[in-house]
């Protein structure tokens with residue numbers, strides 16, 4: 001992954017224009033409506049299916065962002081707001097991975113999310129709130 005400060009600020013701009021309006025500036029979400037991404041998203045990365053989920057939720061999958069831009073935004077969210085939540089062996093998303101897996105967007109987000117949280121709990125990972 002390229003990690004120059006120019007790339008990071010570009011990812012941040014994509015976040016501001018494409019995601020922040022719903023997910024809020026701090027990534028804290030809106031209770032009852034929009035899940036937090038800060039201090040939460042990283043836990044999904046402990047499961048291969050969780051890694052895929054993050055690319056396939058409608059807000060990410062259907063965004064106007066290119067595959068590279070979406071990879072950059074997700075990596076930015078994960079490395080700046082989810083440090084404590086990430087698995088030690090976390091590997092950044094790549095454009096090729098996003099291209100192969102972002103579509104189709106999930107139509108049953110709540111069911112998939114509930115299943116992932118159950119799997120995480122079985123592994124003793126409790127950082128994702130089951131209600132938001």
Ligand code: HEC
Nearest residue numbers: 018019022033034035036054057058059060063073109113
């Ligand atoms: C129109 C509002 C809106 C926009 C814009 C939006 N999201 Fe979301 N996002 C949501 C809602 C609502 C959910 C809850 C799941 C659902 O209903 O799709 C969600 C869920 C998520 C999740 C799953 C989090 C979890 O805990 O399950 C991720 C990851 C995510 N969004 C990333 C993004 C990214 C990245 C962008 C920008 C490219 C983005 N979203 C843009 C509203 C939005």
